[in-house]
Amino acid sequence: QVQLVESGGGLVQPGGSLRLSCAAAGIIFSAYDLAWYRRDPGHERERELVARITNRGNTSYDDSVKGRFTIARDNAKSTVYLQMNNLKPEDTAVYYCNVQYTRYWGQGTQVTVSS
Numbered sequence: 001q002v003q004l005v006e007s008g009g010g011l012v013q014p015g016g017s018l019r020l021s022c023a024a025a026g027i028i029f030s031a032y033d034l035a036w037y038r039r040d041p042g043h044e045r046e047r048e049l050v051a052r053i054t055n056r057g058n059t060s061y062d063d064s065v066k067g068r069f070t071i072a073r074d075n076a077k078s079t080v081y082l083q084m085n086n087l088k089p090e091d092t093a094v095y096y097c098n099v100q101y102t103r104y105w106g107q108g109t110q111v112t113v114s115s
Contacts, residue, residue: 001026002099002104003024003026004023004098004099004104005106006020006096006097007021007022007109009110009111010110010111012111013114013115014089015086018087018111019081019083020081020082020084020097020111021079022034022036022080022097022106023078024079027099029075032055032099033053033054033101034053034071034073034098034099035050035071036049036051036071036082037095037098038093039096040092040093041093041094048062049062051069051070051071051082053072057073059071064090068084069082070082080097090113091113092112092113092114093111094109094110094111095108095109095110
């Protein structure tokens with residue numbers, strides 16, 4: 001049984017930082033590309049891709065977070081991270097980790113950026 005468990009969300013002031021973690025179990029973690037998505041429940045939009053990391057460690061980012069967010073993985077711990085710096089109110093959303101090209105999603109963790 002595949003499980004993805006996210007942690008690290010919370011309330012932070014604009015300009016602050018958070019680090020999200022997503023611990024996986026039940027998959028050969030190192031074999032997969034991984035990603036973080038987000039969805040703002042207050043808007044009628046699909047989840048948007050925030051950052052992706054391939055199984056070789058290549059990364060890509062949405063333009064809205066480039067230079068502020070960093071995705072990383074630790075295969076030994078079966079964990080993917082999202083370091084978020086210089087947070088803005090528009091980053092407020094529920095953040096989800098995903099094993100790319102599969103149906104496996106985490107439960108989501110709320111990030112709220114507000115003064």
